[in-house]
Amino acid sequence: MSGTAALIQEVQSAGLYVFDVILALSTAQKIMIVVALPFLYSIVWQLLYSLRNDRVPLVFYWIPWLGSAIPYGMQPYEFFAQCQQKYGDCFSFLLLGKVMTVYLGPKGHEFILNAKLNDVSAEEAYTHLTTPVFGKGVIYDCPNWKLMEQKKFAKVALTKDSFIKYVPLIREEVLNYVNSDSQFRGNKGKVNVLKSQPEITIFTASRTLLGEEVRNMLNTGFAKLYSDLDKGFTPINFVFPNLPLPSYKRRDEAHNIISSTYMKLINKRKQENDIQDRDLVDALMKNSTYKDGTAMTEREIANLLIGVLMGGQHTSASTSSWFLLHLGERPDLQEELYNEIKSVLGDRKEVTYEDLQHLPLVNNTIKETLRLHMPLHSIFRKVMNPLQVPDSKMIVPKGHYVLVSPGFAMTNEKYFPNANTFEPHRWDVSQNAGSSDSDTVDYGFGTISKGVSSPYLPFGGGRHRCIGEQFAYTQLGTILVTFIQTFKWTSKLPKVDYSSMVTLPEEPAEIEWERRAE
Ligand code: X2N
Ligand code: HEM
Secondary structure, eight states: OHHHHHHHHHHHHHHHHHHHHHHTSOHHHHHHHHHHHHHHHHHHHHHHHHHOTTSOOBOOOSSTTTBTHHHHHHOHHHHHHHHHHHHOSEEEEEETTEEEEEEOSHHHHHHHHTOOTTTEEHHHHHHHHHHHHHOTTSTTSSOHHHHHHHHHHHHTTSSHHHHHHHHHHHHHHHHHHHHHSGGGOSSEEEEEHHHHHHHHHHHHHIIIIIOHHHHHHTTTTHHHHHHHHHHTOSGGGGTOSOOSSHHHHHHHHHHHHHHHHHHHHHHHHHHTTOOOSSSHHHHHHHSOBOTTSOBOOHHHHHHHHHHHHHHHHHHHHHHHHHHHHHHHTOHHHHHHHHHHHHHHHTTOOOOOHHHHTTOHHHHHHHHHHHHHTOSOSOEEEEEOSOEEOTTSSOEEOTTOEEEEOHHHHHTOTTTSTTTTSOOGGGGSTTSSTTOOOOOEEESSSSEEESOOOOSOOTTOOGGGOOSOHHHHHHHHHHHHHHHHHHEEEEEOOOOEETTSSSOEEOSOOEEEEEEOOO
16 A cells, blocks of 8 residues: 555656656747657557557557548558558558558458447448438438348339339430530530539439439529538548538538428328339338338438438449540440440330340449449448457457458459459459359348458448449449440540549549440
8 A cells, every 4th residue: 555655656756847847948848848749649659559469550650640541541552552561461550540450351351341230330430421411310320220121121112123114214314414414515525524424323313213303303403402412421521520611501401401302202292192113202101110110200211312312422423434434545345335235225225224134245344343443442330349350369449440441352463363454354254153152141121142252342241231233233334325325435544532432533534525426
């Protein structure tokens, strides 16, 4: 007891001494100390951390809190490759105050995408990003079992029968766009794909998933609200989900008006007893009661519509932008696509869902675009219970995050020879071969593959796997076919902007187009 008391005394007097010394310093010196202290602390902390053999190796950084944000935020795949050389497939880095543990390659895909529900949480990782935009009660603002059911509810509007109806609508929207937008005036010209593709995506997705009423509202001032909401769906939300700035206020106002508008639409259909099988709105009106007997409220249905549309919007617009830019460098592929389409459709121009199933080069063009440009370069989970890295003594503690990057494996020579070359034909031979694991699992939204150790996972895997894959292929396939039928184009491939929500081309992202002779 007295030993401890003496020690406390000792520390106290040492502390007082240091305090006296600091007080005696000049103001400039004091400021220097205050500035240097966080750096000193961070370096000592990293030193002690590196001595622990129960921790994943941590990438060294100079700037406290910021950590490795700049190299990661600017070139994540290059950053991962450098870390992999030093530390192997599993390493940690600091990102804006959060410790992120990365596990690269198929083993990492399995470790993170198939981690147990109790050990990792997607909602804890994403809710700051998504809830201010989508609204309350859905996606990552509810327990996981509700998300699993929301995915099941939404999937009803994402079946083959729906896609058969959607394809002509998507084609009509694309034709309407390329025949009336000012960037497509005349017989040749230049178009910024970062403007055209988001517009084509929202028109086609709204027309099919939300119905004609909402689609028509996009020709009015309503479109500005979409743009305001969209500007609020940015990675800045991970750090600052709410700030007293005009853009945040516009986001919240846009959210309220859009969700109220969807609720009005739901109510109108209810009152007129006009509930059919047209779109996602109908599907959710018919089927949105959880297995515990509680029904989703109209507000929640509206928010789910916002979320699903918003997710599909960014991923799909990025993908079509990239395939246009890649094909612009490959006129030979455009001709091959043109001939493939001609050989299946003959003199017919109106592509159908069935046709899309018989156009392997169209589908492989999308598949190859997703390989090179997986829209989400990083997938996160928050660690809720200490998590052991398989076959090691290393533990990822509660409160840290895990990060999986299938896009890294998808652009790696180890898995894809000539990884950086855009070559849709690389998929010609091994159509679905290779994924030998036929083991499946159902988390509540339909059966999916149990294993996630493929290096190619653009739609993720496990309980959070995408439900939009078939819709995306249908939408993107119809857009691609319609472009090939209408235009020839050239372009120069831009660099990648990794700091947006999805991996986008940097500006200028233009194609020079020319209408095909009839
Ligand atoms: C400060 C450069 O820029 O150094 F949407 F119904 C709806 C989305 C997950 C994005 C991760 C990190 C960027 C750091 C920049 C729905 C369709 C979904 C699925 C650092 C200096 C939402 C993480 C963005 C990392 C970029 C999560 C999406 N299908 N959509 N420093 O989505 O699914 C949905 C699901 C994510 C990200 C990043 C930095 C269902 C910097 C400079 C600066 N990213 N990002 N979805 N960074 N710097 C979605 C899953 C969910
Ligand atoms: C989940 C990719 C289009 C709806 C995911 C995930 C990925 C992904 C990687 C898993 C995220 C994670 O594990 O954290 C893509 C790509 C798309 C696309 C590459 C297009 C090319 C769509 C579309 C929709 C959609 C069109 C809706 C119609 C969803 C939903 C989830 C999801 C609801 C589930 C989220 C969860 O369970 O946590 N997507 N997506 N996606 N996606 Fe997509």
